Each structure stands twice: as structure tokens, then as C-alpha cells.
Amino acid sequence: MLRIQGLTAEVDGKQILKGIDLEVPTGEVHAIMGPNGSGKSTLSYVLAGRDGYVVTGGTATFNGVDLLALEPEARAAAGVFLAFQYPVELPGVGNANFLRTALNAVRRGRGESELDAMQFLKLARARMKELNMPEDMLKRGVNVGFSGGEKKRNEVLQMALLAPQLAILDETDSGLDIDALKIASDGVNALRGPNFSALVITHYQRLLTYIVPDRVHVLMGGRIVRSGGKELALELEASGYGAAQAA
Amino acid sequence: MAAVTETIETVQAATEGTYKWGFETDIEMDFAPKGLNEGIVRFISAKKNEPAWLLEWRLKAFAHWQTMTEPTWPSVHYPKIDFQDAFYYAAPKQGPKSLDEVDPELLKTYAKLGIPLKEQAFLAGVEGAGESAADARMPIAVDAVFDSVSVATSYKERLAKDGIIFCAISEAVHTHPELVQQYLGTVVPTGDNFYAALNSAVFTDGSFVYIPKGVRCPMELSTYFRINAKSTGQFERTLIIADEGSTVSYLEGCTAPMRDENQLHAAVVELVALDDASIKYSTVQNWYPGDAEGKGGIYNFVTKRAQCRGKRSKVSWTQVETGSAITWKYPSCVLLGEDSVGEFYSVAITNNYQQADTGTKMIHVGARTKSTIVSKGISAGHGQNTYRGLVRVAPTAKGARNFTQCDSLLIGDQCGAHTVPYIENRCLTAKLEHEATTSRIAEDQLFYCRQRGLTQEEAVGMIVNGFCREVLKELPMEFAVEAQKLLQISLEGSVG
Numbered sequence: 001m002l003r004i005q006g007l008t009a010e011v012d013g014k015q016i017l018k019g020i021d022l023e024v025p026t027g028e029v030h031a032i033m034g035p036n037g038s039g040k041s042t043l044s045y046v047l048a049g050r051d052g053y054v055v056t057g058g059t060a061t062f063n064g065v066d067l068l069a070l071e072p073e074a075r076a077a078a079g080v081f082l083a084f085q086y087p088v089e090l091p092g093v094g095n096a097n098f099l100r101t102a103l104n105a106v107r108r109g110r111g112e113s114e115l116d117a118m119q120f121l122k123l124a125r126a127r128m129k130e131l132n133m134p135e136d137m138l139k140r141g142v143n144v145g146f147s148g149g150e151k152k153r154n155e156v157l158q159m160a161l162l163a164p165q166l167a168i169l170d171e172t173d174s175g176l177d178i179d180a181l182k183i184a185s186d187g188v189n190a191l192r193g194p195n196f197s198a199l200v201i202t203h204y205q206r207l208l209t210y211i212v213p214d215r216v217h218v219l220m221g222g223r224i225v226r227s228g229g230k231e232l233a234l235e236l237e238a239s240g241y242g243a244a245q246a247a
Numbered sequence: 248m249a250a251v252t253e254t255i256e257t258v259q260a261a262t263e264g265t266y267k268w269g270f271e272t273d274i275e276m277d278f279a280p281k282g283l284n285e286g287i288v289r290f291i292s293a294k295k296n297e298p299a300w301l302l303e304w305r306l307k308a309f310a311h312w313q314t315m316t317e318p319t320w321p322s323v324h325y326p327k328i329d330f331q332d333a334f335y336y337a338a339p340k341q342g343p344k345s346l347d348e349v350d351p352e353l354l355k356t357y358a359k360l361g362i363p364l365k366e367q368a369f370l371a372g373v374e375g376a377g378e379s380a381a382d383a384r385m386p387i388a389v390d391a392v393f394d395s396v397s398v399a400t401s402y403k404e405r406l407a408k409d410g411i412i413f414c415a416i417s418e419a420v421h422t423h424p425e426l427v428q429q430y431l432g433t434v435v436p437t438g439d440n441f442y443a444a445l446n447s448a449v450f451t452d453g454s455f456v457y458i459p460k461g462v463r464c465p466m467e468l469s470t471y472f473r474i475n476a477k478s479t480g481q482f483e484r485t486l487i488i489a490d491e492g493s494t495v496s497y498l499e500g501c502t503a504p505m506r507d508e509n510q511l512h513a514a515v516v517e518l519v520a521l522d523d524a525s526i527k528y529s530t531v532q533n534w535y536p537g538d539a540e541g542k543g544g545i546y547n548f549v550t551k552r553a554q555c556r557g558k559r560s561k562v563s564w565t566q567v568e569t570g571s572a573i574t575w576k577y578p579s580c581v582l583l584g585e586d587s588v589g590e591f592y593s594v595a596i597t598n599n600y601q602q603a604d605t606g607t608k609m610i611h612v613g614a615r616t617k618s619t620i621v622s623k624g625i626s627a628g629h630g631q632n633t634y635r636g637l638v639r640v641a642p643t644a645k646g647a648r649n650f651t652q653c654d655s656l657l658i659g660d661q662c663g664a665h666t667v668p669y670i671e672n673r674c675l676t677a678k679l680e681h682e683a684t685t686s687r688i689a690e691d692q693l694f695y696c697r698q699r700g701l702t703q704e705e706a707v708g709m710i711v712n713g714f715c716r717e718v719l720k721e722l723p724m725e726f727a728v729e730a731q732k733l734l735q736i737s738l739e740g741s742v743g
């Protein structure tokens with residue numbers, strides 16, 4: 001269970017998160033929607049432990065572990081995965097090498113044995129096939145020269161390989177074509193189960209017809225202003241955020 | 248900030264704990280008396296039982312050296328070296344013997360360094376098999392130079408079957424005097440520069456390679472230099488000749504014990520490539536870099552030069568410079584033969600208080616000669632890293648081409664990177680291109696890696712390796728893996 005209580009955070013001295021309260025029980029998928037600049041990415045960075053995102057109050061625990069006390073890599077080892085809104089390019093770093101290093105780091109954290117190059121390739125090829133990704137993406141530099149949609153697919157591939165317990169997807173649907181959207185959603189749905197939770201950040205109700213959320217939250221001005229069932233997304237699409245806040 | 252103290256501590260732990268080559272071998276040694284004078288030059292020559300011509304050659308170099316002054320143009324700073332306060336000859340008491348008879352202490356030393364001195368069964372026909380890492384490992388012939396002497400050379404007999412000469416240069420002086428005399432000092436003349444003159448006077452050992460006409464050397468050749476004795480300079484001399492149509496790949500590695508004092512390594516390496524010959528020369532330089540405060544470490548003042556004398560000949564230098572307190576080194580190519588090719592691929596890392604002033608010279612003389620320079624400088628801590636490169640095109644070099652790319656990566660804000668290109672083009676039809684960039688490891692790259700479970704150190708290592716990829720891929724595969732690990736170790740603790 002992810003439990004966030006009274007979480008406040010600032011960036012460059014500017015208060016962005018103004019008291020977030022949110023609970024995602026284990027096994028559930030929650031969606032977060034909200035206008036541009038409302039603090040959605042900030043929340044995901046704070047949960048993942050990015051430098052410069054300073055927590056000024058509140059708590060965030062995952063399965064009882066105080067996330068805020070951990071280094072980013074320790075959070076990853078604890079099962080937290082963030083699919084970036086803007087995936088980062090690593091010139092010269094081969095995608096396969098990166099993925100294997102990441103997978104082995106996380107496996108080490110879980111007390112599992114590391115995979116050698118052959119074992120990894122077998123696994124990666126299987127996942128890529130499911131995601132309909134061409135194999136040559138393994139050979140290219142991490143995200144270098146990838147199209148916007150390819151970058152997002154690469155994030156989903158990483159998630160599928162690392163098999164996290166908590167996935168935070170920050171606008172992973174933005175930039176994906178219709179087919180890719182379905183495939184990516186299948187990737188998330190495949191992980192769904194009693195030990196998997198997700199926070200899905202999106203601007204589009206459409207995604208939520210593929211990844212059906214247990215709850216939908218509206219984040220505005222650094223606070224969760226409204227929560228509801230999956231039908232809330234439809235309502236937002238129809239009437240906008242102004243109405244959501246008023247309600 | 249807490250992060251800063253943490254960084255300092257990690258850097259200290261890193262430098263004290265991770266230079267795992269820093270041990271000393273306890274072995275009975277023979278020394279020359281301390282200091283430098285004509286008597287010492289004669290002493291060294293006598294120790295090696297050299298012919299008269301070589302002693303003459305040394306004495307001439309020594310006389311020349313005495314008239315010279317230390318170069319001050321490199322961007323490196325260090326207290327004046329007292330050339331009288333060092334030993335110029337140090338050798339294990341037991342002289343060089345066959346592989347089976349080498350002192351077990353020395354064998355242990357090399358085993359500890361991970362250098363294979365034992366010959367494995369060499370299977371005919373494995374040459375072409377080395378496509379993937381899983382395939383049988385290619386044997387590597389090693390010449391092991393310990394302080395002032397070569398203590399062992401492996402695979403000599405196997406190589407001799409192809410007419411290849413691979414041995415200590417002190418041995419070649421006796422077994423192949425005509426070749427040594429014909430080529431020694433023809434690429435780097437005795438009076439070329441201060442350190443080359445010093446080396447010519449007091450050089451003690453190094454490797455000699457001759458690849459006969461049309462022969463493709465069936466295995467990697469390598470020399471492993473080890474400085475062990477205290478207060479001792481190492482003056483290595485290497486000479487490689489690739490006769491017409493031959494091919495060879497050669498690698499050198501180097502390490503030294505951790506000491507508070509600075510020790511001098513002043514090498515001269517000469518390469519000669521005749522018509523259609525090709526030499527690939529790779530260096531993984533891992534001399535002791537000094538501690539986190541900049542105390543101790545090797546002064547690596549080296550002259551390396553190749554002459555592409557033949558038509559369509561090719562020389563490729565690849566260097567990964569991670570060690571040394573100070574590196575001063577410009578592996579160069581003189582492109583005399585028409586259509587000859589020179590390449591220089593370099594990674595130089597300076598962490599803590601290390602200084603590097605390194606680069607290359609590409610001298611185009613022959614028509615349609617081509618050169619490529621790819622330099623990757625990485626500075627961390629208080630490290631200072633200078634790329635200094637000269638591209639000179641003579642009027643005769645019609646249609647010559649050069650491509651230069653210099654990239655600098657900065658880690659932290661107390662280090663420095665400098666690019667000093669010199670271009671002298673006297674040929675209208677030559678085409679020269681130069682690109683340079685300076686960047687920092689971006690916070691978002693580090694965070695991305697760490698979010699995927701990599702530690703800060705692994706993340707830096709991975710990003711730096713990516714930055715150096717174009718150079719690392721030039722290394723023979725087994726050394727590329729070593730070099731990658733070395734890059735990460737060298738930078739440990741550099742980001743907090």
C-alpha cells in the first residue's frame with residue numbers, strides 16, 4: 001500500500017505540493033488527472049527521490065517503508081518504478097546494456113541472482129515481442145534518436161522487465177499512436193495482480209478505457225481536490241477542471 | 248552541505264581502497280648508484296653488455312640532454328624534478344630466464360595483476376573464431392617489464408614460426424642488431440625533446456617487435472610495465488616495425504605501487520609501418536595516480552611517434568589514460584607514404600589532483616593522407632585535462648584530410664577542461680574538419696539511471712562509458728571490458 005499524508009514539497013524555493021493525501025491499496029490502480037502545472041510530475045519525482053525536490057512536510061510510505069528516507073536507487077530496489085514524462089537520452093549507452101544493468105541492480109535489491117547476457121537477451125526479446133518493438137532498439141543508445149512514441153514504449157519495456165510493485169506512469173500515453181496505446185496498456189494490465197499497484201498520470205480519459213482504474217483523483221494547485229470512481233474521468237472530460245474543483 | 252563531506256569521504260575511500268594494483272613486491276634487486284652522470288649511462292650499457300655503437304649513441308644523447316631544459320609549455324604544474332635524486336637502473340637480481348625459471352615472486356606479482364604469463368596451448372585455427380565473447384579466448388603474448396628489465400616474454404617460439412620477433416629490446420640488441428641499429432632513433436631522434444633525450448641516454452628495457460613481410464600477427468602482443476622499486480625512474484624504449492603488407496595489434500598496460508613520492512616514467516615508443524602495413528597500438532595506462540590530496544603518483548612523460556613510411560600504411564593509436572599524477576603524452580603519426588592513414592582515439596580521465604596534457608600530432612606529408620582524431624577528456628574533482636593537438640599539412644600532401652573531434656566532460660565544478668588545437672595547413676586541396684564540445688553529466692541523466700536502480704557510482708560509470716564509446720570500441724575486446732571497469736573505478740566518489 002502506498003500511503004501519502006500531508007505531503008508538501010518545494011522546488012527552487014517554490015512550494016509546489018501543498019499537502020497531498022493519497023492512499024493506493026496494494027493491488028489497485030489509481031489515476032491522477034489535473035491541469036498543466038498542477039504538480040503531477042512533481043509528485044512523481046518526490047516519490048522517486050529526485051534531487052532538488054525538497055520535501056518540507058508530510059510522509060510517504062510504501063508497504064510500511066519510509067520512501068522519503070531512501071536514496072532513489074533504494075526506492076527502485078523497493079519496487080518503485082517511474083515511467084518518465086520526458087524519458088532521458090543517454091548518448092553512447094547501449095539500450096541493452098542499460099536495461100540489463102538496471103534489471104540486475106533491481107534483482108540484486110530483491111535478493112535474486114543476476115542474469116547473464118544470454119539470459120537477459122532471451123527475456124528482453126520476449127518482452128519486446130509482446131510490446132511489438134523492433135529488436136534493433138536494444139542496440140541503439142538509450143532513447144537517443146528515438147521518436148516520442150518510441151521513448152514511451154521504451155519506458156513501458158523497462159517497466160515490463162523490472163516488474164515493479166509500484167509503477168508511476170507520468171503521461172506515458174502522450175505521444176503514443178492508437179495501436180501503441182493499446183499495447184502499452186496491455187503491458188500495464190499484464191502486471192496487474194494482488195502485489196502490483198500503479199499511479200497513472202494522464203490527461204486523457206481514453207487511456208482509462210484500456211487501463212481501467214480503481215480510483216480517479218484530481219490534482220490541482222498542489223492538492224488532491226477530488227476523488228472518485230472511474231466515471232469521474234468521463235465527467236472531467238465532459239465538464240473540465242473548473243467544475244471538478246467547484247464540486 | 249552534507250553531500251559535499253560525503254563526497255570527500257567517498258573520494259578518499261575510493262582512492263585509498265580502489266587502486267588495487269598498489270602493492271609492492273619484495274624481491275632482491277640490483278641498483279645503479281643514485282644519480283645521473285656519464286658513469287651511470289656507461290653502467291647501464293655495461294649491465295646490458297651492449298655493443299659499442301649503442302654506448303656511443305647513448306653518450307651522444309646524454310651530452311645533448313645536458314644542454315636541454317625541461318619543457319614548460321604543457322599546462323601541468325609540479326615542483327622541479329631533481330634528476331640526481333633517483334635510481335636509473337633497478338632489476339631483480341636473478342636475470343631474465345626462460346618462462347619456467349622466472350622467480351616465483353614475480354610470477355605471483357603478475358598473477359595478482361591479472362597478467363597471464365603462462366602460455367596456453369595454442370590451437371591452430373582459432374584465429375578466426377573470436378567473433379563472440381563466448382568463443383575460446385585468444386592467447387595474448389606478453390612481455391613483462393619489471394622496473395628496468397624484461398623478466399619474461401611468452402609465446403616467443405610460436406611467434407618465431409611466422410618469423411615474428413617479439414622480445415625485450417635489450418635482447419634484440421644482441422639477437423637482431425642490424426634491425427635495431429637500422430631503426431632505433433629514426434622516428435624519435437635522440438635530441439627530439441628533453442625527455443626523449445633523457446630516455447635515449449638511460450633507457451633500460453621495453454619491447455621489440457618485427458613483423459615480416461605479408462605476415463598477419465596471429466595474436467595480440469602486449470607489454471606490461473610494472474614500476475616496483477622505490478625512487479626509481481622507468482625509461483622504457485619500445486620499437487615496432489611492420490614490414491610490407493604486415494599487420495599487428497599491440498597493447499601496453501602499466502601499474503605501480505602506491506607511494507608518497509612521485510616517480511618518473513619517461514618512455515619513447517617508435518613505430519614504423521612500411522607499404523600496406525598496419526599497426527594498431529593500444530594503451531591502458533593505469534599508473535598510480537596519487538592520493539586524494541594529490542600526494543604521490545607517477546609522472547608519465549612520454550614520447551610516442553609513428554612513421555607511416557609506406558604507401559597505404561596505417562597506424563592507429565588508442566589510449567585510455569586513467570592513472571598517473573601527471574600525463575604528458577602526444578602519440579603522433581608522420582604520414583609520409585601516399586594514402587597512408589593515422590588515427591588517434593583517446594580517453595583521458597583526471598580525478599582528484601591529476602593533471603593531463605595529452606593529444607596528438609598528425610603530420611601530413613604524402614598525398615591523400617588521412618587522419619582521424621577523437622579525444623574524450625573527463626575531468627572530475629580538481630582534475631585538469633588539456634587536449635593539445637597539432638594537424639600539419641605540408642604542400643606535398645595534396646588532397647589530405649583530417650577529422651578532429653574533441654569532447655570534454657566535466658564532473659563537479661572544481662575541475663577544468665581545455666582544448667588547444669593547432670592547425671598548420673599549407674596545402675590548398677586539403678580538407679580539415681574540427682569539432683569540439685564541452686558538457687557536464689546532467690542531473691536528469693543521473694536521476695534516470697538511479698531511478699532504474701543504479702547507484703550513483705554505477706550511473707556515472709555508465710554515462711562516462713557512453714561518452715567514451717567511440718574510443719572504447721577501438722580497443723581489442725578483452726581490454727575494452729577492462730577499460731570500462733577502470734573508467735568507473737577512476738571516477739568513484741567523484742559525484743556527490
Ligand SMILES: Nc1ncnc2c1ncn2[C@@H]1O[C@H](COP(=O)(O)OP(=O)(O)OP(=O)(O)O)[C@@H](O)[C@H]1O
Nearest residue numbers: 011012014016034035036037038039040041042043
Ligand atoms: N525549478 C522550478 N522552479 C520553479 N517552478 C518550478 C520548477 N520546476 C517546476 N516548477 C513548477 O511547478 C509546477 C508543477 O510542475 P509539474 O511539472 O509538476 O506539473 P504537471 O502537473 O506535471 O504539469 P503537466 O501536465 O504540464 O505535465 C509548475 O508550475 C512548474 O512551472
Ligand SMILES: [Mg+2]
Nearest residue numbers: 040041042085
Ligand atoms: Mg507533468
